Amino acid sequence: MSATLTTPEAKYSYLKTCLCQIKDLEAAAAVLNWDQTTLMPPGGVAARGRQIATLTQIAHEKLIDPTIGQILEDLRPYEESLPYDSPEAAIVRVARRDYDRSSRIPSEFMARLSEHQAATYEIWTKAKPANDFGAVRPYLEKMLDLSREMASFFPYEHVADPLIDSEDYGMSVATVRSLFAQLREKLVPIVEAITSCPPIDDSCLYQYFSKKRQVVFGRMVAERIGYNFQRGRQDESPHPFSTSFSVDDVRITTRIDENNLTEALFSTIHEAGHAMYEQGIAPELEGTPLAAGTSGGVHESQSRLWENIVGRSRGFWECFYPQLQGMFLRELGPVSIEKFYRAINKVAKSPIRTDADEVTYNLHVAIRFSLELAMLEGKLEVRDLPEAWNERYKSDLGILPANDSQGAMQDVHWFCGTVGGMFQSYTLGNLMGAQFYEKAIKINPEIPVAIERGNFNMLYHWLKENIYQHGRKYTAEEIIKEVTGAPLSVNPFIDYIRNKYAAIYQIEL
DSSP states (O other): OOTTOOSHHHHHHHHHHHHHHHHHHHHHHHHHHHHHHHTOOGGGHHHHHHHHHHHHHHHHHHHTOHHHHHHHHHTHHHHHHSOTTSHHHHHHHHHHHHHHHHTTSOHHHHHHHHHHHHHHHHHHHHHHHHTOHHHHHHHHHHHHHHHHHHHHTSOOSSTTHHHHHHHSTTOOHHHHHHHHHHHHHHHHHHHHHHHTSOOOOOGGGSSOOOHHHHHHHHHHHHHHHTOOGGGOOEEEOSSOOEEEEETTEEEEEEOOBTTBHHHHHHHHHHHHHHHHHHHTSOGGGTTSTTSSOSOHHHHHHHHHIIIIIITTSHHHHHHHHHHHHHHTHHHHTTOOHHHHHHHHTOOOOOSOSTTOOTTTHHHHHHHHHHHHHHHHHTSSOGGGHHHHHHHHHHHHHSOOOSSTTTTTTSOSGGGTSOSSSSTHHHHHHHHHHHHHHHHHHHHOTTHHHHHHTTOOHHHHHHHHHHTGGGTTSSOHHHHHHHHHSSOOOSHHHHHHHHHHHHHHHTSOO
């Protein structure tokens, strides 16, 4: 350590410089990943995997440098002397958490993992449209092995606990299982009651809709609700995602189906919700470990809140439907706003998670969560995954996917990340989003009226003030309690579902 680092302030300044360099390396790897999913020619995959692995390994080695560990230890008194919510205390606190976790994982492993993720993603993009599970199976088997190896670096009660904790700090298999059990108990009767009603006619959504006009409309909606295209852009990819290179460069992608109006529309709103969170982080946190969403669940709370609670609300379409109808006059001219509103909120047992309605969506997540636990536990072999997937869909939703592309290969997560640790974030996000929105409208009851009038600033600024600006300064648990005054609960989400869908289907729930 340099002899000049004799004061806490000097050590903190040095730490912050090192952390910024690490953040820059991670951003460079993210740019390469974004390019692979949007623009890179197929022939570049091998080199791209190596390049991402190199940057990942360098960033990891820099983070776990013993000098960083010693400085973090030396800064404990400095951190404790500061207010808990000060940026300086939070940077030291979060950096120590990142260091403690990362120092358990060999840099060589991080390079192997990231290289395999890049290769597996490329195989998946070809295997899924070809309905060829056999092509991707060996890659998924290796991904499962790597996921178990990742978990092995940590003490755990369940092999998936370290993977879940990396995405949703403080969560475990036990806590997530408890939430799923509570949700299932309340949701299944609601699903059965609604799906026993005469089905809503949603055929108006499945006509030919020009790709170009879909993109124009989606961009207009994203910009109107708060996504800043001066600090972001939208492209196409096989699976929609958002990515952040800095608070001033946060990008989104979408997937467009010219025979399904909802796919690009709602994936755009969903990814814009993610991106607005990242763009809303306080500028002074740029280049620090705090300049990111605090957890997968909180991130999904924003995408799901904007996509569903706002984007599928009647008030939202009082604002936007005349413009959508005017853009697709031949297709939607004869369709009333009431018919359109009911169509986009149709509840049906379907095979595709990303197309699922709000009521059945969490059942899709629960299926994936249980399957990945079974694979990690060694109770389910990858070769048997398609059959197990189909059995669960038949037992839980009463349907069978048409093929493996709609089944075990439909989601990208196991083919670009790890097996385990990601899917629970969607359900956590649904619960958190409902709890945040419930609190927002208690404090500002005029928010729904403002949305109907096309004013999204009131909700956006409330979210920015209470969630976005803090980045990772607080944990998810701290944010939920601070913002809502209560711990995470399934009740606000269930209340929201009951009230909304009882009105749509005109039944008691």
